[in-house]
Amino acid sequence: MPLTGHCLCKAVTYKVDVDQPLITAYDHCDDCQRQSGSTYSLVAVVPKEKLQINGPVKRWAGQGTSGKAVHRVFCSECGSPIAHDPEAAPEIIAIKAGTLDTEIKKTLKPDTEIWTVSKLPFCQEHLEKPFDHMPQ
Template sequence: MTNRVASCSCGQLRVTCEGEPVRISICHCLECQKRTGSVFAAQARFPREGLTMEGRSTQWTRRGDSGESATFHFCPMCGSTVYWEPHGLPGFVSIAVGTYADPGFPPPHVSVYEERQHPWALRAHQLPLEHEF
């Protein structure tokens, strides 16, 4: 069985995930854009029973563009959002894909709120590679 570990930037808040996610998606909603500081968010959804959370988290609950609420857990030391619990999906937890720091993580299969997508957001693969900064 696959085990993956997601963590905040400083490593204090961690989630060990047993098994494969039931859904991997990207979200273009305005709230995810504000939460991530990016033009979209990538998340993996897991059944809660396969997860082990370690470390301290600060929680914040907000209503999303869908009208549903979610409670977000972020590290009180470095501020990274690691996971959240969507109130409309009891028994499931969403984890920010970037917290795995794994370029081999499976790709998303769902994209939501595309009407709020930045027109250039999914064309990054077409940019030329820049080897010098």
């Protein structure tokens, strides 16, 4: 069963032709905190070639710690973040898990915690083996 989702206004929909994400991570990086307006962003990392996005999206690129761009994909109508697309890892894209269809996101089991170097001090530990930055 593919992973499907949409933005808040439903102008943007997407489908990922996989049964499960490669990883599901609590992403504590400062950029994800700012984009989500929260303490972290839950992301479902999937093969980029398996993702199909439909609808009006905009992209904004910031510089990642690799020195390469990280493209933020969001709905141009309601502003909902859909994904971030790092040039440093061109084979993957990180879907913002909160945009997955409700029944799909209820089944997610986060297995990774990344960018804990930026984790806010009042956040509780989610997993036993977090990564200071990205897993190698």
